[in-house]
Amino acid sequence: MKHLVLLGAGHAHVQVLHDLAREPLPAARVTLVSPFAELVYSGMVPGLVAGHYAAADCSIALAPLAARAGAGFDMQAAVRVDATARALVLADGSAMSFDVLSIDTGAAMDRDRIPGAREHALFVRPIEHFVKLLQALLDLAERRTLSLVVVGAGAGGVELALALQYRLGERARLSLVTGGTPPLSSHPASVQARVLRALKRAGVTVFEDSCREIEAGHVVLGGGARLVCDAPLLATGASAPTWLVQTGLALDEQGFVATGATLQSTSHPQVFAAGDVASRSDAHRPRSGVYAVRAGPPLALNLRRFMAGGALENHMPQRHALNLISCGERRAIASWGSWSAEGRWVWWWKDRIDRAFVAHFR
Ligand SMILES: Cc1cc2nc3c(=O)[nH]c(=O)nc-3n(C[C@H](O)[C@H](O)[C@H](O)COP(=O)(O)OP(=O)(O)OC[C@H]3O[C@@H](n4cnc5c(N)ncnc54)[C@H](O)[C@@H]3O)c2cc1C
Numbered sequence: 001m002k003h004l005v006l007l008g009a010g011h012a013h014v015q016v017l018h019d020l021a022r023e024p025l026p027a028a029r030v031t032l033v034s035p036f037a038e039l040v041y042s043g044m045v046p047g048l049v050a051g052h053y054a055a056a057d058c059s060i061a062l063a064p065l066a067a068r069a070g071a072g073f074d075m076q077a078a079v080r081v082d083a084t085a086r087a088l089v090l091a092d093g094s095a096m097s098f099d100v101l102s103i104d105t106g107a108a109m110d111r112d113r114i115p116g117a118r119e120h121a122l123f124v125r126p127i128e129h130f131v132k133l134l135q136a137l138l139d140l141a142e143r144r145t146l147s148l149v150v151v152g153a154g155a156g157g158v159e160l161a162l163a164l165q166y167r168l169g170e171r172a173r174l175s176l177v178t179g180g181t182p183p184l185s186s187h188p189a190s191v192q193a194r195v196l197r198a199l200k201r202a203g204v205t206v207f208e209d210s211c212r213e214i215e216a217g218h219v220v221l222g223g224g225a226r227l228v229c230d231a232p233l234l235a236t237g238a239s240a241p242t243w244l245v246q247t248g249l250a251l252d253e254q255g256f257v258a259t260g261a262t263l264q265s266t267s268h269p270q271v272f273a274a275g276d277v278a279s280r281s282d283a284h285r286p287r288s289g290v291y292a293v294r295a296g297p298p299l300a301l302n303l304r305r306f307m308a309g310g311a312l313e314n315h316m317p318q319r320h321a322l323n324l325i326s327c328g329e330r331r332a333i334a335s336w337g338s339w340s341a342e343g344r345w346v347w348w349w350k351d352r353i354d355r356a357f358v359a360h361f362r
Contacts, residue, residue, distance in 0.1 A: 021069045114213065262312040
């Protein structure tokens with residue numbers, strides 16, 4: 001009996017499990033390996049921070065999902081993968097072999113890119129850790145007014161700053177350090193302008209500067225300014241998990257798993273990868289939850305076909321995706337290519353999409 005291991009309960013793998021629940025794989029054993037009991041749906045995290053959602057609203061419980069799929073669930077991380085020997089080592093030191101491996105472990109954050117960050121900052125990834133630490137921050141804000149600095153002004157950082165300012169109101173002063181560019185610099189000019197207005201309305205101070213160092217109580221900027229800070233929050237973007245280096249898998253120049261159109265590793269056809277951990281040289285694809293979600297159905301199909309010895313299908317990620325950026329209050333900005341719009345109706349639209357995604361797995 002072939003053993004399929006699903007490594008990481010990311011946005012693509014929950015759909016693979018859902019697909020397996022609908023139609024089990026014949027003559028196969030399936031195991032999910034992931035360190036947390038739930039997948040926190042990242043699209044709802046800003047709403048959770050803002051207080052619009054409870055943690056349970058944004059979480060997909062993995063044990064029942066795996067059980068419905070007829071899969072085993074080993075709740076721990078893999079610390080080593082040998083793609084050639086078809087073996088994993090798990091955090092508790094135990095070994096696991098596989099015939100087919102699918103990796104959807106998401107991206108990591110480089111904890112040493114900014115000196116002092118590892119010691120003093122709160123990192124937004126893993127999201128599961130961040131969500132747990134958030135409560136301590138909210139409790140602290142009950143006792144005194146906080147100075148908070150969000151470092152990183154991509155969609156995650158902007159949404160986080162707006163959500164915290166909305167949630168804490170007078171009890172916090174929020175600053176956003178962008179890295180030197182305007183917030184959302186990779187987005188069209190109209191979206192940047194909307195986001196700048198939202199930040200201004202909310203009272204978030206924007207520093208178009210880099211973060212040079214983080215010390216206890218201060219964030220030091222490239223230009224020399226020192227921002228008083230009770231809690232620096234790092235949303236500086238995705239980096240490749242370091243354990244990929246020793247897997248033997250072909251990696252791209254940034255260290256992510258190099259995959260082709262069938263979502264197979266370019267070096268090891270028995271290994272598939274999807275979501276933020278994977279990279280495609282033949283298709284431009286930003287690292288975002290939208291693309292990880294979209295990879296779920298083709299990944300499920302190709303894993304099924306590969307296990308049965310059938311022909312695989314190519315997956316071509318869409319060129320543009322709908323971006324929905326929440327603004328703290330129940331208001332959001334939508335963009336698709338160069339088109340953009342904003343308002344309370346966009347938030348309600350996003351809320352419906354996000355709640356429907358999570359409900360799908362209940
Ligand atoms: C604050 C914030 C807000 C965001 N908002 C949005 C948004 O609104 N829209 C959007 O499109 N994107 C958003 N993103 C980006 C989005 O979170 C990611 O692009 C998305 O989660 C990637 O999905 P994934 O399937 O690749 O992996 P993930 O969703 O990160 O899942 C990876 C899984 O693998 C597990 N895992 C990790 N390492 C191991 C290991 N070694 N062994 C086993 N399991 C492991 C993890 O615990 C997790 O369960 C946001 C990100 C952040 C930080």
